[in-house]
Amino acid sequence: MLHQLYxxxxxxxxxxxxxxxxxxxxxxxxxxxxxxxRNMHGHTYFANITIAGDTLDSAGFLVxxxxxxxxxxxxxxxxxxxxxxVSFSDKRPDRFPTTEVVARTICEIVQDYLDRTENRPRCLQVYLRETPTSYCLYRPKAVISND
Known part of the structure; x- marks a missing residue:
């Protein structure tokens, strides 16, 4: 894979x-x-997921x-x-599978998993390219930790 900067x-x-x-x-x-x-069509999506944290798990991984x-x-x-x-809806615009919503959904799925891990890293960003000329960057609002 070619080196890509995000x-x-x-x-x-x-x-x-x-x-x-x-x-x-x-x-x-x-x-x-x-x-x-509005018509059914397809894409080869390209995603980059950024995760960060201070603590590694028992295998030495962030994730x-x-x-x-x-x-x-x-x-x-x-x-x-x-x-x-579960992820998308044809009735709610905030859950239509647009590039923006797919990027947010990827972040939500990943963070839901991370929240159940011992080291609890954060999904900071999802970069989602839908076409060679169109992409979305989703960054969740910062979460204040009580740790």
């Missing part, structure tokens, strides 16, 4: 991990304003790369995103 997230953590992956998926955007995107692949690639690859009614 916008960086300033943070105070000791470790930063980035995972690149691709997945092919179809979708449609059920809104009149979506134009041609195991294979877990990230299982969480995202294995869930979305060769799927119709609209069929994943």
């Amino acid at each position: 916008p960086s997230v300033p943070h105070h953590y000791s470790y930063e991990l980035n995972k690149d992956m691709q997945f092919a998926a179809a979708h449609y955007v059920p809104a009149e304003e979506a134009g041609k995107c 195991n790369f294979s877990i990230l692949k299982r969480l995202i690639h294995d869930r979305f690859d060769h799927s119709v995103l609209n069929s994943d009614t």
Whole structure:
């Protein structure tokens, strides 16, 4: 894979991990304003997930790369995103499978997993490229820790 530079997230953590992956998926955007995107069509999405933290787990990982692949690639690859009614909705615009919502959803899925780990790292950013000329960057609002 070619080296790619992504916008960086300033943070105070000791470790930063980035995972690149691709997945092919179809979708449609059920809104009149979506134009041609109202029709079912597909993309080869390219995602980069940025995770950071101060503590490694018992295996010496911030998070195991294979877990990230299982969480995202294995869930979305060769799927119709609209069929994943846990993540997306044809009735709520904030859950239509647009690039923005897919990026946010990836972050939510990853963070949900990370919140259940002993070392509790943070998903700081999801970069999601839908086409060679279009991408979205999602960064969740900072969470204040009581640690």
